[in-house]
Amino acid sequence: MYGFLIGVGVLLLLSVIWMVYRIQTLVSVVKGSDKKLETTSNKVNAFLFIVFLVGTGVLMTWYSIKEFDNYQLPVASEHGVITDELFWITMAVTGVVFLITHILLFVFPYKYQYKEGRKASFYPDNHKLEIIWTAVPGVVLAGLVISGWLAWSDITAPAPEKAHVVEIMGYQFAWEVRYPGKDNVLGDYDYRLINASNSHGIDFTDKNATDDFPSPKVVIPKGEPVLFKIRARDVLHSVFAPHMRLKMDAVPGMPTRFWFIPTKTTAEMRAELKDPEFEYEIACTEICGRGHFSMRKIIEVVEPAEYQKWMAEQKSFVQQNPAIAQGQKVEVKEIAGIEKSERNK
Amino acid sequence: MATATVAQQDSAIHEHHEQEHHEHEHHDNFITKYIFTTDHKMIAKQFLITGMFWAIIGGFLSTLFRLQLGFPDMNLEFLRPLLGGWIDEAGKLDPTFYLALVTMHGTIMVFFVLTAGLSGTFSNFLIPLQIGARDMASGFMNLLSYWFFFLSGVIMFISLFLKTGPAGGGWVVYPPLSALEQAIPGSGMGMTLWLISMTLFIASSLLGGINYVTTVINLRTKGMSFSRLPLTIWAFFLTAVIGILSFPVLFAAALLLVFDRSFGTSFYLSDIYVAGEALPNTGGSPVLYQHLFWFLGHPEVYIVLLPALGITSEVIATNSRKPIFGYKAMVVSLLGITVLSFIVWAHHMFVSGMNPFLGSIFMFLTLIIAVPSAVKVFNYLATLWRGNLIFTPGMLFSIGLVSFFISGGLTGVFLGNSAIDIQLHDTYFVVAHFHLVMGSASFFGLMAGVYHWFPKMFGRMMDAKLGYIHFWLTFVGVYMVFFPMHYIGIAGFPRRYYSWTNYEFTNMYTDLNMFVSVAAFITFAAQAIFLFNFFYSMYRGRKATLNPWSSNTLEWTTPLHPGHGNWPGEIPTVYRWPYDYSKPGAAEDFIPQTVPLSQTPESNLPHEQEQVKLELEIMKEEAELLVANGSKH
Numbered sequence: 001m002y003g004f005l006i007g008v009g010v011l012l013l014l015s016v017i018w019m020v021y022r023i024q025t026l027v028s029v030v031k032g033s034d035k036k037l038e039t040t041s042n043k044v045n046a047f048l049f050i051v052f053l054v055g056t057g058v059l060m061t062w063y064s065i066k067e068f069d070n071y072q073l074p075v076a077s078e079h080g081v082i083t084d085e086l087f088w089i090t091m092a093v094t095g096v097v098f099l100i101t102h103i104l105l106f107v108f109p110y111k112y113q114y115k116e117g118r119k120a121s122f123y124p125d126n127h128k129l130e131i132i133w134t135a136v137p138g139v140v141l142a143g144l145v146i147s148g149w150l151a152w153s154d155i156t157a158p159a160p161e162k163a164h165v166v167e168i169m170g171y172q173f174a175w176e177v178r179y180p181g182k183d184n185v186l187g188d189y190d191y192r193l194i195n196a197s198n199s200h201g202i203d204f205t206d207k208n209a210t211d212d213f214p215s216p217k218v219v220i221p222k223g224e225p226v227l228f229k230i231r232a233r234d235v236l237h238s239v240f241a242p243h244m245r246l247k248m249d250a251v252p253g254m255p256t257r258f259w260f261i262p263t264k265t266t267a268e269m270r271a272e273l274k275d276p277e278f279e280y281e282i283a284c285t286e287i288c289g290r291g292h293f294s295m296r297k298i299i300e301v302v303e304p305a306e307y308q309k310w311m312a313e314q315k316s317f318v319q320q321n322p323a324i325a326q327g328q329k330v331e332v333k334e335i336a337g338i339e340k341s342e343r344n345k
Numbered sequence: 346m347a348t349a350t351v352a353q354q355d356s357a358i359h360e361h362h363e364q365e366h367h368e369h370e371h372h373d374n375f376i377t378k379y380i381f382t383t384d385h386k387m388i389a390k391q392f393l394i395t396g397m398f399w400a401i402i403g404g405f406l407s408t409l410f411r412l413q414l415g416f417p418d419m420n421l422e423f424l425r426p427l428l429g430g431w432i433d434e435a436g437k438l439d440p441t442f443y444l445a446l447v448t449m450h451g452t453i454m455v456f457f458v459l460t461a462g463l464s465g466t467f468s469n470f471l472i473p474l475q476i477g478a479r480d481m482a483s484g485f486m487n488l489l490s491y492w493f494f495f496l497s498g499v500i501m502f503i504s505l506f507l508k509t510g511p512a513g514g515g516w517v518v519y520p521p522l523s524a525l526e527q528a529i530p531g532s533g534m535g536m537t538l539w540l541i542s543m544t545l546f547i548a549s550s551l552l553g554g555i556n557y558v559t560t561v562i563n564l565r566t567k568g569m570s571f572s573r574l575p576l577t578i579w580a581f582f583l584t585a586v587i588g589i590l591s592f593p594v595l596f597a598a599a600l601l602l603v604f605d606r607s608f609g610t611s612f613y614l615s616d617i618y619v620a621g622e623a624l625p626n627t628g629g630s631p632v633l634y635q636h637l638f639w640f641l642g643h644p645e646v647y648i649v650l651l652p653a654l655g656i657t658s659e660v661i662a663t664n665s666r667k668p669i670f671g672y673k674a675m676v677v678s679l680l681g682i683t684v685l686s687f688i689v690w691a692h693h694m695f696v697s698g699m700n701p702f703l704g705s706i707f708m709f710l711t712l713i714i715a716v717p718s719a720v721k722v723f724n725y726l727a728t729l730w731r732g733n734l735i736f737t738p739g740m741l742f743s744i745g746l747v748s749f750f751i752s753g754g755l756t757g758v759f760l761g762n763s764a765i766d767i768q769l770h771d772t773y774f775v776v777a778h779f780h781l782v783m784g785s786a787s788f789f790g791l792m793a794g795v796y797h798w799f800p801k802m803f804g805r806m807m808d809a810k811l812g813y814i815h816f817w818l819t820f821v822g823v824y825m826v827f828f829p830m831h832y833i834g835i836a837g838f839p840r841r842y843y844s845w846t847n848y849e850f851t852n853m854y855t856d857l858n859m860f861v862s863v864a865a866f867i868t869f870a871a872q873a874i875f876l877f878n879f880f881y882s883m884y885r886g887r888k889a890t891l892n893p894w895s896s897n898t899l900e901w902t903t904p905l906h907p908g909h910g911n912w913p914g915e916i917p918t919v920y921r922w923p924y925d926y927s928k929p930g931a932a933e934d935f936i937p938q939t940v941p942l943s944q945t946p947e948s949n950l951p952h953e954q955e956q957v958k959l960e961l962e963i964m965k966e967e968a969e970l971l972v973a974n975g976s977k978h
Contacts, residue, residue, distance in 0.1 A: 014969055021808075021811070024810065025808065041736070041809065041813060045813060046734070051823070052820070060670075060828070063832070070836065070854070071832045081712055083765055087765050087768070090758055090759050090765060094756075094759070097751075098752065098755050102751065104729075105729070108729040109734055109736070109744060112729065112731060112733065112734050114734055114735045115733065119934060120665060120666040120667040120731060120732045120733040120927040121731040121927070122668060122927050122929050123375045123667065123668070123670065123727070123731065124668040124669075125672070125673070125674070126727075129727070130674045130724075133719070133720060133723045134720050137716050138716050141712045141713075141716065141758070142712075144707055144762060148762035148763060149705055149766045151707070152701065152704065152705060152763045155764065155767070172528065172619070175683060180463060187634070191618045233617070233618050234521065234528060234557040234617055234619040235521045235617075236521065238696070240771075240837075242837035246767065247696045247768065247771075248696050249697045251631055252521055253614075253617070253630065253631070254615070256631060256632070256698035277849070281848050283850075283851075284839070285370060285770070285840070287519070287771070289441075289529040290440045290529065292842065293839075293842040293843045293845075296847050296848055316885065
């Protein structure tokens with residue numbers, strides 16, 4: 001019944017709009033105002049541009065200031081401070097251009113709206129002006145690019161030798177974390193070794209693998225370089241640690257890396273934000289299937305001493321499950337054997 | 346040749362209308378006139394109507410996923426009659442289907458609406474009319490171009506109804522996700538149909554593009570030198586060149602993906618363990634696909650944008666009653682954008698794992714492309730300056746386009762900087778950026794074009810007042826949808842997320858997302874005003890005059906309903922550039938391209954006096970030639 005009533009209401013409303021529209025059209029034809037160019041509509045449109053400029057300008061300014069602390073994520077890495085600075089410098093430069101061009105774009109329509117008897121200026125070009133507004137953006141952009149390039153070169157430079165290595169492997173739909181243990185060298189892996197008890201596909205015939213250990217979360221020391229070695233098991237993923245200003249795709253078949261220096265421990269950040277629940281998080285930013293939105297992993301930044309203590313407490317894969325190393329040797333031999341026999345063919 | 350024959354036939358028909366009535370009927374039956382037509386104007390309308398159909402579908406899909414993003418707790422049971430099993434028992438949208446919606450929205454909007462709907466419509470419609478040609482170089486290729494597109498659309502449409510869903514790996518369909526059915530169900534039959542559809546689409550694009558380029562180079566009328574081409578034609582011409590050079594690379598990328606999917610090759614696949622099984626593929630590289638894809642994908646942005654910029658240049662100049670400022674600079678910018686568009690693709694891949702040195706190179710190249718874009722904006726502003734502006738709906742949409750082009754273009758300066766892009770890549774900041782600069786700007790170009798050339802297409806006017814309402818609702822609406830996305834992008838919200846509650850850092854802005862969704866629904870609903878105006882005006886709109894906007898270009902010299910062949914008599918000759926608006930000394934505020942300089946001594950500029958002599962000499966020679974030919978008969 002309600003549906004029927006709503007239907008009738010909508011129908012009535014539409015027919016009223018329709019009538020008004022037809023009457024309006026007929027009136028304009030009778031009055032001959034459709035031939036005129038300096039019309040009320042023209043004035044209204046010109047004026048609306050000013051209304052739009054002021055209205056959205058106020059809205060934007062108000063919201064940008066009010067929400068600043070919400071959309072500005074706290075930063076917790078050394079390079080993040082630099083990229084944030086670049087971001088805000090770019091924001092200032094583009095913001096000025098944004099305002100000037102938009103003021104001109106919306107004030108001109110108001111100022112130069114059609115007037116009967118006035119003639120537009122015939123002003124087809126001005127080389128000087130054109131050279132200026134080609135060169136100025138060129139120079140400004142060059143400045144931005146060079147500062148960006150310097151930062152980028154530093155960020156992507158090889159990691160320091162002493163960097164703490166953490167392997168992060170993405171799969172549908174979670175991350176797994178592996179630490180290299182005391183030797184700080186990760187053991188080899190082969191995706192064909194993956195099975196229920198060896199989700200990383202670690203090759204335990206490699207000596208470096210014996211002290212590798214898993215962890216349910218990424219634990220890293222504050223103030224020391226950390227190197228994420230990133231890989232994927234099935235499809236593309238992307239490691240995104242928003243507070244670290246860190247992002248790098250995880251690519252099956254092509255290990256990637258990203259190194260950085262965390263600057264605040266989780267505890268310090270909790271105190272700073274007055275949020276005892278705060279955690280650094282890792283999210284996935286490369287579409288990877290149904291659970292793409294739910295690949296949460298926690299990063300815990302701790303003081304270096306605490307980190308060493310935590311490292312010492314961890315049990316390696318082999319210690320946790322001595323059987324995996326045993327059983328695997330046979331498998332590895334088998335695979336090697338198959339490869340050999342294929343080559344012999 | 347074919348076009349010349351058509352023209353002869355047309356004029357013959359006019360002369361002996363009564364006697365040859367039979368032949369006339371034969372020439373114009375329903376099928377050859379409306380379906381398998383070779384008339385560029387009808388093909389343009391076919392592209393336009395098909396594009397509009399797809400825009401409605403694409404827009405509707407976006408309202409579905411905005412419903413999920415804005416109102417995550419809503420019971421969507423009422424959508425079950427439409428979506429069936431994609432609504433689960435709890436009344437929630439299926440997360441896999443959410444990804445399919447996002448994918449299809451992107452594919453449809455980028456390729457079917459803004460490539461075929463925009464280029465297909467206006468390149469076809471305007472190139473012959475504005476350069477003074479009877480039709481395209483090959484009417485038959487043009488016909489094929491449309492029907493390949495149609496078929497491609499049919500296949501994509503079918504894929505929407507598959508049980509496993511359409512392709513769901515994002516519109517970029519990166520492998521391995523798009524190659525492995527085990528990873529996402531949409532990569533099964535849905536992806537197969539996507540690939541078939543895109544292959545047909547590429548064929549359509551190439552057939553169209555080759556035709557546009559050939560027509561512009563070979564079929565310009567007498568006097569229509571390249572330096573007298575309207576900027577619309579320059580834009581369509583360069584767009585076609587970009588398409589011809591980049592679409593084949595997408596074809597290559599798709600072909601290798603087909604091999605990987607169906608024939609066991611390993612171009613993109615390596616070291617994969619999925620669904621409890623290690624796949625035999627080794628040695629492939631997913632990054633290779635990304636390089637190939639973006640080699641089309643980035644130029645594609647300009648394929649979508651340049652025609653819109655061309656349309657805007659024409660509409661703004663006409664309605665400012667002023668020559669476009671810096672015609673040469675505009676052409677050089679278009680050329681610059683064309684060339685640079687091919688060497689910036691890897692800025693989509695700064696954090697894909699490719700060599701960071703390559704990232705540095707592409708950062709430099711990317712920010713260079715901002716320069717010609719900036720020049721275009723300044724030139725538009727200078728064109729408005731001291732004009733005599735008439736706000737037709739076309740003009741409003743053009744000004745809107747410039748606004749989007751600025752807003753979206755400036756955020757490109759952030760994203761093109763690889764250091765800043767680390768944080769912003771694949772967040773809503775990117776979504777805001779490209780929806781403004783590419784999506785909305787090009788959509789506004791399309792709208793400006795429809796409002797401006799509707800009288801030429803259908804011989805009637807669209808209602809201006811409804812046009813104003815449509816413009817203001819859409820203009821404000823688009824900003825309300827996409828501007829807030831910058832904030833959530835800076836806050837780090839990743840793209841293509843079904844829900845925000847799994848993370849602390851994204852577990853906020855529910856109010857803003859709700860606002861965006863509501864704005865999106867209103868904006869989408871406002872398009873009904875346009876649809877009504879379009880179809881109503883087609884039959885019942887007021888009859889148009891021959892040159893309703895007092896424009897200079899050639900299309901307004903044709904009859905109200907131009908037949909196949911466009912001009913009943915001889916094709917007009919061109920004597921001047923298309924932007925002689927408000928020329929000092931002239932009586933009217935416009936001088937069409939067909940008016941010889943020798944007839945307007947009162948308004949000629951000093952350097953044009955030289956050309957007058959040349960013009961008179963040529964006219965004299967031609968008159969002699971005509972006499973000589975006449976005496977031969």
